[in-house]
Amino acid sequence: MRLMLFFQLPPPIHGVTAINDFIYRNLNLDNDVSITLNKLQFSDTHKSLNKISIMKILYFLRTVLKLFIKLSFKKTDYVYFTITPSGVGFIRDLIFLAVFKLFNVELILHFHGVGVKKKIMARPSWKLLYRFALSGSHIIHLSEHLMDAEIIEFFSSSIKSAHVIPNGIAIDRSFCELSRGMPRVLFMSNLFKSKGVIDAIKVFEITKKAVPDAVLDIVGASSGPEMDAEIDYEIKSRNLENDIFIHGFLKNEDKKNIISNCQVLLHPTHNDALPLVILEAMAFGKPVISTFIGAIEETIDHGENGFLAKVGDIESMSDHLVDLLSDDALYQSFSTNANNKYSKNYTSEIFLDNLKDVFLQIMKMKN
Numbered sequence: 001m002r003l004m005l006f007f008q009l010p011p012p013i014h015g016v017t018a019i020n021d022f023i024y025r026n027l028n029l030d031n032d033v034s035i036t037l038n039k040l041q042f043s044d045t046h047k048s049l050n051k052i053s054i055m056k057i058l059y060f061l062r063t064v065l066k067l068f069i070k071l072s073f074k075k076t077d078y079v080y081f082t083i084t085p086s087g088v089g090f091i092r093d094l095i096f097l098a099v100f101k102l103f104n105v106e107l108i109l110h111f112h113g114v115g116v117k118k119k120i121m122a123r124p125s126w127k128l129l130y131r132f133a134l135s136g137s138h139i140i141h142l143s144e145h146l147m148d149a150e151i152i153e154f155f156s157s158s159i160k161s162a163h164v165i166p167n168g169i170a171i172d173r174s175f176c177e178l179s180r181g182m183p184r185v186l187f188m189s190n191l192f193k194s195k196g197v198i199d200a201i202k203v204f205e206i207t208k209k210a211v212p213d214a215v216l217d218i219v220g221a222s223s224g225p226e227m228d229a230e231i232d233y234e235i236k237s238r239n240l241e242n243d244i245f246i247h248g249f250l251k252n253e254d255k256k257n258i259i260s261n262c263q264v265l266l267h268p269t270h271n272d273a274l275p276l277v278i279l280e281a282m283a284f285g286k287p288v289i290s291t292f293i294g295a296i297e298e299t300i301d302h303g304e305n306g307f308l309a310k311v312g313d314i315e316s317m318s319d320h321l322v323d324l325l326s327d328d329a330l331y332q333s334f335s336t337n338a339n340n341k342y343s344k345n346y347t348s349e350i351f352l353d354n355l356k357d358v359f360l361q362i363m364k365m366k367n
Contacts, residue, residue, distance in 0.1 A: 001033050001363060004079045004105075006096070008040040012049065012221065013251065014190060015276045016082055016112045019167060023080075026352055029359055036076075038067070046190050046221035046249070052088060060092060064099060071103040078363070080108045083133070085150070086115030090129075097133050107137040108362060112167075113273045114294050116150040127154060134159050138362050140355075142166055142274045143295035161365065163358045166295070167274050168351025171283040171342075172256060183214040183325045186262035186286075188277045189269070190249075191220045191227055196268035196291070199314060201234045201244065203266060203289075206318035208243060211325045216240075216266075217258060221249035259284050263331070264324050269293055270311050282342035287334035289320050299346075305337035 005027075007020045024037055040063065042056050043049050070076075079100050084090045100107060120127050134151070135158045141147040144164050151162060185204060189195040197218065204216040222228050235244050250258060259265075265281035265288045273294040281288050282299075288306035290296050291313075300306040307320035324331050 001077045002075065003029070003033055003035050003359070004038055004076045005035065006038045006040070006079050007082045008042065011044050012046045013249075014046070014049075015167075018169075018276060019112065020082060022170070022348060022352075023355065026348075027355070029356060033359075033363070038070070047224050049190075049223075050087075050089075060095075064095060067096065067099055071099065071105065076103070076105050077366075078106045078108055078359075080110065080359075082112055083109045085111055085113045086119045090115075090119075090133075094129060094133055101136075106362075106366065108140065108359070109134065109137050110140040110165075111146070111150065111273075112142065114146060114150060114271075117153070120154060131155060131158055136160055138358075139163065140165055140358060143298045145298055146273065146295055161362065163361075165351065165354045165358060166299070166346060167276060167279060168346050168348045168354075169276055169279045169283065170348035171280065182261075182263065183211050184262045185214060185216045185264050185266050185321065185325075186219065186258065186281075187216065187266050188219040188255075188259070189267065189275065190223060191218075191231065192223045193227060193230075194269070194271040195220075196270055197227075197231060198234055199268040199270075199312065199317075200266050201231070201238070201240070202314045203268060203317045203321060204244065205238050205240065206314065207321045207325070208240070210322045214243070214325060216244045217247060217262065218244060219247045219250050219255070219258060259286065262286060264289060264321060266317070266321065267291075268309075268311075268317055269296075272296065274299060279342060279346045282338040282346065285335040285339040287324050287331065287338055289317050289324070299341075301337070301341070305334050305341055 005024060008017050009021050009024065010017045027035060042059065083093050116130060134155050137159055138161045139151050139159050140163045141151060143166060147162055147164055187197060187200040191197050208214055235241060259280055265286050267275060267278060267288060267290040269291055278288050278290065278296065278299060288300050290300055290308055291311045292308050297308055300308055302308045309316040
């Protein structure tokens with residue numbers, strides 16, 4: 001049997017490409033399963049993400065043509081595809097799916113984001129497009145809640161099978177010291193407004209009044225000059241230039257060190273599924289303050305290993321942050337709970353074993 005991995009790899013590095021890269025480097029199945037890679041590369045920088053260009057359109061057309069030719073001359077039994085759930089990316093991916101369906105390739109579609117339900121509620125006609133995409137496919141999603149809300153509610157009779165696999169990450173355990181450290185708060189994400197970077201600054205401003213020695217580290221790749229200017233304005237208008245530090249994009253040892261040295265991860269996102277940075281923080285024993293979005297509420301146990309708030313609830317997040325920065329016993333309890341939950345649910349080994357099991361289950365169904 002032949003399995004094609006059809007997905008994007010770094011650069012740029014973000015949650016989906018990082019998971020894809022891990023799968024590509026580590027996935028091995030039975031000896032009778034041949035695995036090949038068809039690499040996609042629509043963007044090579046964070047600033048070009050989610051933007052349409054002539055070069056991207058030409059690359060897409062060439063990729064469709066090459067895929068058609070490849071499938072014409074070499075049979076592929078299964079394709080594993082990390083599909084974009086909405087927007088222009090979904091329309092692009094729909095064309096790829098049409099080509100695979102034309103050649104009777106069985107589809108294994110892995111959702112790492114949300115947006116299906118929201119799009120159907122806003123524009124019911126899109127349900128027909130999603131039904132075409134998902135019909136006869138095997139679906140993998142990040143959590144039971146997202147699978148039910150995004151897929152089962154609308155397409156339970158159309159799909160072949162449904163599987164839940166939470167993300168997992170590999171962490172160098174030598175960095176995972178469950179120490180409190182100084183009151184450093186960390187925001188780590190690519191600097192899109194939807195990730196909540198402006199909210200993080202507002203939360204920190206209120207927190208600073210109760211915890212005067214607190215500092216905020218902002219880590220993430222720039223999404224463009226307009227967002228950079230807005231972040232700069234929000235910091236300077238609050239006179240926080242000496243308390244907030246912008247580090248840009250960090251990786252490897254620099255990234256590990258800044259997570260290890262922080263006390264709390266602040267991730268007030270407006271739009272996410274299951275951000276890897278939350279799992280990374282948990283692995284380091286760092287409590288997380290985030291929002292009731294995507295699969296986050298199944299990952300963060302409110303009041304046990306972190307706190308959750310409604311999107312935009314600055315005061316609530318500030319109150320929780322002050323509690324964690326001020327209460328030693330509370331912090332140590334949350335820190336231990338965060339690390340324990342990561343170890344039991346979100347390691348790279350658990351993720352890879354779950355993915356292998358799903359692939360083998362799917363292949364047995366065909367036999």
